[in-house]
Amino acid sequence: HIYASSKDASKAVAIEIADLIRKKAAEGKPCILGLATGSSPKTVYAELVRMHREEGLSFKNVVSYNLDEYYPMEPDSIYSYHRFMKEQLFDHVDIPTTHYHLPGGTLPAQRIQEFCKAYEQEIEEAGGLDFQLLGIGGNGHIGFNEPGSLINSHTRLITLDHSTRAAAAAEFGGLHKVPRKAITMGVTTILNAKRVVLLAWGERKAAVIKGAVEGEVTEKNPASYLQTHGNATFIIDQHAAVEL
Numbered sequence: 001h002i003y004a005s006s007k008d009a010s011k012a013v014a015i016e017i018a019d020l021i022r023k024k025a026a027e028g029k030p031c032i033l034g035l036a037t038g039s040s041p042k043t044v045y046a047e048l049v050r051m052h053r054e055e056g057l058s059f060k061n062v063v064s065y066n067l068d069e070y071y072p073m074e075p076d077s078i079y080s081y082h083r084f085m086k087e088q089l090f091d092h093v094d095i096p097t098t099h100y101h102l103p104g105g106t107l108p109a110q111r112i113q114e115f116c117k118a119y120e121q122e123i124e125e126a127g128g129l130d131f132q133l134l135g136i137g138g139n140g141h142i143g144f145n146e147p148g149s150l151i152n153s154h155t156r157l158i159t160l161d162h163s164t165r166a167a168a169a170a171e172f173g174g175l176h177k178v179p180r181k182a183i184t185m186g187v188t189t190i191l192n193a194k195r196v197v198l199l200a201w202g203e204r205k206a207a208v209i210k211g212a213v214e215g216e217v218t219e220k221n222p223a224s225y226l227q228t229h230g231n232a233t234f235i236i237d238q239h240a241a242v243e244l
Protein backbone atom coordinates (compact mmCIF):
# COMPACT_ATOMS: atom_id res chain seq x y z
CA HIS A 1 0.00 0.00 0.00
CA ILE A 2 1.46 3.31 -1.06
CA TYR A 3 0.47 6.42 0.88
CA ALA A 4 1.08 10.07 0.01
CA SER A 5 2.85 10.63 3.32
CA SER A 6 4.34 8.65 6.18
CA LYS A 7 1.89 10.44 8.46
CA ASP A 8 -1.16 9.09 6.61
CA ALA A 9 0.40 5.65 6.44
CA SER A 10 1.24 5.64 10.16
CA LYS A 11 -2.32 6.60 11.03
CA ALA A 12 -3.65 3.66 9.03
CA VAL A 13 -1.25 1.27 10.78
CA ALA A 14 -2.10 2.67 14.21
CA ILE A 15 -5.82 2.22 13.47
CA GLU A 16 -5.24 -1.41 12.48
CA ILE A 17 -3.31 -2.06 15.70
CA ALA A 18 -5.89 -0.24 17.82
CA ASP A 19 -8.76 -2.20 16.24
CA LEU A 20 -6.93 -5.44 16.97
CA ILE A 21 -6.28 -4.43 20.60
CA ARG A 22 -9.97 -3.56 21.07
CA LYS A 23 -11.19 -6.72 19.36
CA LYS A 24 -9.00 -8.89 21.59
CA ALA A 25 -10.10 -6.95 24.68
CA ALA A 26 -13.77 -7.49 23.74
CA GLU A 27 -13.03 -11.23 23.55
CA GLY A 28 -11.31 -11.05 26.94
CA LYS A 29 -8.01 -12.03 25.35
CA PRO A 30 -4.51 -10.57 25.38
CA CYS A 31 -3.26 -8.93 22.19
CA ILE A 32 0.25 -10.20 21.41
CA LEU A 33 2.26 -7.61 19.51
CA GLY A 34 5.72 -7.89 17.98
CA LEU A 35 7.24 -4.41 18.10
CA ALA A 36 10.04 -2.69 16.22
CA THR A 37 12.45 0.18 16.81
CA GLY A 38 14.22 2.53 14.38
CA SER A 39 12.86 5.85 13.18
CA SER A 40 10.10 4.40 10.97
CA PRO A 41 7.66 3.18 13.68
CA LYS A 42 7.97 6.38 15.74
CA THR A 43 4.99 8.00 13.99
CA VAL A 44 2.88 4.87 14.57
CA TYR A 45 3.71 4.90 18.29
CA ALA A 46 2.95 8.64 18.49
CA GLU A 47 -0.46 8.01 16.97
CA LEU A 48 -1.16 5.13 19.38
CA VAL A 49 -0.21 7.37 22.31
CA ARG A 50 -2.60 10.02 20.97
CA MET A 51 -5.37 7.41 20.70
CA HIS A 52 -4.69 6.36 24.30
CA ARG A 53 -4.90 9.96 25.53
CA GLU A 54 -7.75 11.24 23.42
CA GLU A 55 -9.82 8.17 22.63
CA GLY A 56 -9.24 6.07 25.71
CA LEU A 57 -7.49 3.24 23.85
CA SER A 58 -6.29 0.93 26.61
CA PHE A 59 -3.11 -1.19 26.43
CA LYS A 60 -3.97 -3.23 29.54
CA ASN A 61 -4.47 -6.38 27.46
CA VAL A 62 -1.37 -5.81 25.29
CA VAL A 63 1.58 -8.16 25.67
CA SER A 64 4.56 -7.24 23.54
CA TYR A 65 7.82 -8.75 22.37
CA ASN A 66 10.37 -6.54 20.67
CA LEU A 67 12.36 -7.73 17.71
CA ASP A 68 15.85 -6.96 18.85
CA GLU A 69 18.37 -5.24 21.10
CA TYR A 70 22.04 -4.39 20.68
CA TYR A 71 24.48 -6.58 22.55
CA PRO A 72 25.96 -5.62 24.87
CA MET A 73 23.65 -2.79 25.88
CA GLU A 74 22.52 -1.42 29.25
CA PRO A 75 18.72 -1.03 29.32
CA ASP A 76 18.90 2.60 30.49
CA SER A 77 21.50 3.65 27.90
CA ILE A 78 20.24 6.37 25.55
CA TYR A 79 21.11 4.00 22.68
CA SER A 80 19.15 1.03 23.99
CA TYR A 81 15.97 -0.22 22.39
CA HIS A 82 14.58 -0.69 25.92
CA ARG A 83 14.81 3.02 26.48
CA PHE A 84 13.52 3.79 22.99
CA MET A 85 10.37 1.75 23.58
CA LYS A 86 9.73 3.33 26.97
CA GLU A 87 10.19 6.83 25.59
CA GLN A 88 8.18 6.30 22.41
CA LEU A 89 5.34 4.17 23.77
CA PHE A 90 5.37 2.25 27.04
CA ASP A 91 5.79 5.22 29.42
CA HIS A 92 2.84 7.02 27.81
CA VAL A 93 0.21 4.27 27.82
CA ASP A 94 -1.31 1.93 30.42
CA ILE A 95 0.55 -1.25 29.44
CA PRO A 96 1.52 -3.09 32.66
CA THR A 97 5.33 -3.14 33.05
CA THR A 98 5.26 -6.94 33.27
CA HIS A 99 3.64 -7.16 29.83
CA TYR A 100 6.47 -5.92 27.62
CA HIS A 101 9.56 -7.87 26.71
CA LEU A 102 12.80 -7.11 24.91
CA PRO A 103 15.87 -9.23 24.35
CA GLY A 104 18.37 -8.65 27.17
CA GLY A 105 21.41 -6.58 26.28
CA THR A 106 23.15 -7.37 29.55
CA LEU A 107 22.92 -11.16 29.60
CA PRO A 108 26.14 -13.01 30.28
CA ALA A 109 27.37 -14.57 27.00
CA GLN A 110 26.83 -18.13 28.24
CA ARG A 111 23.14 -17.44 28.92
CA ILE A 112 22.19 -15.95 25.56
CA GLN A 113 21.26 -19.18 23.83
CA GLU A 114 19.04 -20.28 26.68
CA PHE A 115 17.44 -16.82 26.77
CA CYS A 116 16.68 -16.88 23.01
CA LYS A 117 15.03 -20.27 23.29
CA ALA A 118 12.90 -19.13 26.24
CA TYR A 119 11.92 -15.89 24.41
CA GLU A 120 10.52 -17.91 21.50
CA GLN A 121 8.86 -20.43 23.77
CA GLU A 122 7.13 -17.66 25.67
CA ILE A 123 5.74 -16.18 22.44
CA GLU A 124 4.56 -19.61 21.34
CA GLU A 125 2.91 -20.33 24.69
CA ALA A 126 1.16 -16.96 24.54
CA GLY A 127 -0.46 -18.21 21.32
CA GLY A 128 1.97 -16.60 18.84
CA LEU A 129 2.25 -13.01 17.66
CA ASP A 130 -1.07 -11.56 16.51
CA PHE A 131 0.68 -8.70 14.74
CA GLN A 132 4.32 -8.02 13.90
CA LEU A 133 5.47 -4.49 13.07
CA LEU A 134 8.71 -4.18 11.06
CA GLY A 135 11.05 -1.56 9.67
CA ILE A 136 13.64 -2.37 7.03
CA GLY A 137 17.37 -1.75 7.02
CA GLY A 138 19.08 -0.29 3.96
CA ASN A 139 20.46 -3.79 3.30
CA GLY A 140 17.05 -5.47 3.67
CA HIS A 141 17.41 -6.56 7.28
CA ILE A 142 14.25 -7.13 9.34
CA GLY A 143 14.83 -6.94 13.07
CA PHE A 144 18.57 -7.52 12.89
CA ASN A 145 18.32 -10.46 10.50
CA GLU A 146 21.15 -9.33 8.26
CA PRO A 147 21.63 -10.57 4.68
CA GLY A 148 22.60 -14.23 4.86
CA SER A 149 19.98 -14.95 7.54
CA LEU A 150 18.09 -18.09 6.64
CA ILE A 151 14.32 -18.38 6.35
CA ASN A 152 14.33 -20.96 9.16
CA SER A 153 16.50 -18.88 11.52
CA HIS A 154 15.46 -18.51 15.14
CA THR A 155 16.06 -15.90 17.81
CA ARG A 156 19.82 -15.58 18.22
CA LEU A 157 22.92 -13.46 18.70
CA ILE A 158 24.03 -11.99 15.37
CA THR A 159 27.05 -10.04 14.17
CA LEU A 160 25.95 -6.75 12.64
CA ASP A 161 26.87 -5.87 9.06
CA HIS A 162 29.30 -3.06 8.52
CA SER A 163 26.59 -1.11 6.64
CA THR A 164 24.20 -1.45 9.60
CA ARG A 165 26.83 -0.18 12.03
CA ALA A 166 27.79 2.62 9.65
CA ALA A 167 24.12 3.70 9.41
CA ALA A 168 23.99 3.94 13.22
CA ALA A 169 27.39 5.61 13.64
CA ALA A 170 26.17 9.22 13.64
CA GLU A 171 23.59 8.44 16.34
CA PHE A 172 26.19 6.71 18.51
CA GLY A 173 28.81 9.43 17.95
CA GLY A 174 31.23 7.27 15.98
CA LEU A 175 31.44 3.86 14.35
CA HIS A 176 33.67 2.52 17.12
CA LYS A 177 30.88 3.13 19.64
CA VAL A 178 28.28 1.04 17.77
CA PRO A 179 27.98 -2.45 19.25
CA ARG A 180 29.20 -5.24 16.96
CA LYS A 181 26.42 -7.62 17.89
CA ALA A 182 22.71 -7.78 18.61
CA ILE A 183 20.10 -10.28 19.72
CA THR A 184 17.32 -10.58 17.15
CA MET A 185 14.16 -12.60 16.66
CA GLY A 186 14.73 -15.02 13.80
CA VAL A 187 13.11 -14.93 10.38
CA THR A 188 10.95 -17.92 11.33
CA THR A 189 9.83 -16.17 14.49
CA ILE A 190 8.72 -13.17 12.41
CA LEU A 191 7.06 -15.26 9.69
CA ASN A 192 5.07 -17.15 12.33
CA ALA A 193 3.17 -13.96 13.18
CA LYS A 194 -0.45 -14.03 12.04
CA ARG A 195 -0.10 -10.58 10.45
CA VAL A 196 3.02 -8.68 9.39
CA VAL A 197 3.29 -4.99 8.46
CA LEU A 198 6.57 -3.55 7.20
CA LEU A 199 7.03 0.23 7.16
CA ALA A 200 9.36 2.20 4.91
CA TRP A 201 9.60 5.94 4.38
CA GLY A 202 11.73 7.99 2.05
CA GLU A 203 13.71 7.55 -1.11
CA ARG A 204 16.71 6.03 0.68
CA LYS A 205 14.58 2.88 1.12
CA ALA A 206 13.37 2.76 -2.51
CA ALA A 207 15.98 0.34 -3.88
CA VAL A 208 15.71 -2.17 -1.05
CA ILE A 209 11.89 -2.01 -1.18
CA LYS A 210 11.96 -2.79 -4.89
CA GLY A 211 14.15 -5.82 -4.21
CA ALA A 212 12.00 -7.01 -1.31
CA VAL A 213 8.68 -6.64 -3.14
CA GLU A 214 9.50 -7.36 -6.79
CA GLY A 215 12.77 -9.27 -6.59
CA GLU A 216 13.34 -12.93 -5.91
CA VAL A 217 12.99 -14.34 -2.42
CA THR A 218 16.58 -14.38 -1.30
CA GLU A 219 18.69 -14.41 1.84
CA LYS A 220 20.50 -11.43 0.27
CA ASN A 221 17.43 -9.30 1.07
CA PRO A 222 15.78 -10.80 4.18
CA ALA A 223 12.68 -8.59 3.80
CA SER A 224 11.95 -10.55 0.58
CA TYR A 225 11.01 -13.52 2.82
CA LEU A 226 7.77 -11.67 3.54
CA GLN A 227 6.65 -12.64 0.02
CA THR A 228 6.15 -16.15 1.43
CA HIS A 229 3.80 -14.91 4.18
CA GLY A 230 0.06 -15.10 3.55
CA ASN A 231 -0.83 -11.90 5.40
CA ALA A 232 2.06 -9.45 5.08
CA THR A 233 1.77 -5.88 3.80
CA PHE A 234 4.43 -3.34 2.93
CA ILE A 235 3.07 0.04 3.97
CA ILE A 236 5.23 2.69 2.37
CA ASP A 237 5.15 6.35 1.41
CA GLN A 238 5.35 7.56 -2.19
CA HIS A 239 9.06 8.28 -1.86
CA ALA A 240 9.93 4.70 -0.89
CA ALA A 241 7.83 3.58 -3.87
CA VAL A 242 9.68 5.46 -6.62
CA GLU A 243 11.44 2.37 -7.95
CA LEU A 244 8.41 0.08 -8.02
Ligand code: GLP
Pocket residue numbers: 036037038039040041067068134135136137138141142143144164
Ligand atom coordinates in the same frame (compact mmCIF):
# COMPACT_ATOMS: atom_id res chain seq x y z
C1 GLP B 1 17.66 -0.85 12.85
C2 GLP B 1 16.63 -1.78 13.49
C3 GLP B 1 15.64 -2.28 12.48
C4 GLP B 1 15.11 -1.11 11.67
C5 GLP B 1 16.24 -0.46 10.92
C6 GLP B 1 15.81 0.69 10.03
O1 GLP B 1 18.68 -1.55 12.26
N1 GLP B 1 17.20 -2.91 14.17
O2 GLP B 1 14.60 -2.96 13.14
O3 GLP B 1 14.13 -1.52 10.78
O4 GLP B 1 17.15 0.04 11.88
O5 GLP B 1 15.67 1.86 10.77
P1 GLP B 1 14.89 3.14 10.33
O6 GLP B 1 13.46 2.86 10.54
O7 GLP B 1 15.43 4.19 11.26
O8 GLP B 1 15.24 3.40 8.92
